Amino acid sequence: MNSRTPLTRGRFITLEGAEGVGKSTLLPVVLETLKEFNIEVCCTREPGGTPLGEQLREVLLGTEEAMSSKAELLMMFASRAQHIESIIEPALARGTWVLCDRFTDASFAYQGGGRQMGAKKIAVLESWVQEGLQPDLTLLLDASRATSIERTQRRRELDRIESEGDGFFERVRLAYLERAKNDPQRMVVIDANPDFETVCETMRKTLLPKLEQWADQLADV
Ligand code: TMP
Numbered sequence: 050m051n052s053r054t055p056l057t058r059g060r061f062i063t064l065e066g067a068e069g070v071g072k073s074t075l076l077p078v079v080l081e082t083l084k085e086f087n088i089e090v091c092c093t094r095e096p097g098g099t100p101l102g103e104q105l106r107e108v109l110l111g112t113e114e115a116m117s118s119k120a121e122l123l124m125m126f127a128s129r130a131q132h133i134e135s136i137i138e139p140a141l142a143r144g145t146w147v148l149c150d151r152f153t154d155a156s157f158a159y160q161g162g163g164r165q166m167g168a169k170k171i172a173v174l175e176s177w178v179q180e181g182l183q184p185d186l187t188l189l190l191d192a193s194r195a196t197s198i199e200r201t202q203r204r205r206e207l208d209r210i211e212s213e214g215d216g217f218f219e220r221v222r223l224a225y226l227e228r229a230k231n232d233p234q235r236m237v238v239i240d241a242n243p244d245f246e247t248v249c250e251t252m253r254k255t256l257l258p259k260l261e262q263w264a265d266q267l268a269d270v
Contacts, residue, residue, distance in 0.1 A: 061141060067225065072151075075249070086264060096128040098128070102132050109124055125155075138182070157228055158224040158225040159224075
């Protein structure tokens with residue numbers, strides 16, 4: 050938990066992973082698991098989550114103009130700044146939990162790794178925009194590039210970022226794994242290679258002990 054927060058504050062959970070790992074399929078299962086604990090959850094996403102953020106998302110994923118990596122990174126953080134201020138912080142402050150489909154780990158993975166911008170400048174933006182806010186738990190879905198390609202090929206149309214090449218997504222994957230290695234308390238890597246039922250089972254096995262632990266802490270208040 051964030052040290053600056055009281056125990057009644059909501060928990061902040063993020064779901065991450067490269068394209069084709071099955072994140073969208075898993076998200077409703079995570080949401081259901083939280084609801085089993087009668088937890089009030091605000092489910093949201095990045096880029097997006099606010100009217101301004103959703104407009105930025107359309108530009109980020111849909112524009113046909115060649116986009117500078119710096120512009121891309123700054124728009125991700127512009128969306129995040131609005132999201133934190135108007136949705137995430139107010140929800141956590143009133144005790145609602147937040148489940149976010151991607152957050153800053155995606156900037157480190159896609160812009161830092163994929164676009165090869167490195168981590169330093171991203172860390173500066175992270176510190177400025179988030180003012181100490183960090184997820185309490187991040188579930189990182191990880192699958193081999195071959196599995197991910199097979200899954201993305203089933204999709205109709207690829208957006209601007211999904212259309213990047215193999216090298217880009219290899220770097221995204223490695224940058225995610227590097228982040229998880231450096232922050233194992235917060236980031237849990239889930240093997241997303243097997244079939245949906247097996248991945249669900251792994252996800253629940255990861256999440257349930259955490260929820261039980263947090264529920265105990267809340268009961269002790
Ligand atoms: P998705 O949320 O529908 O998976 O798609 C969002 C896309 O935006 C995905 O390709 C990852 C990318 N992205 C970044 O490049 N940087 C970021 O900081 C975030 C949040 C997403």
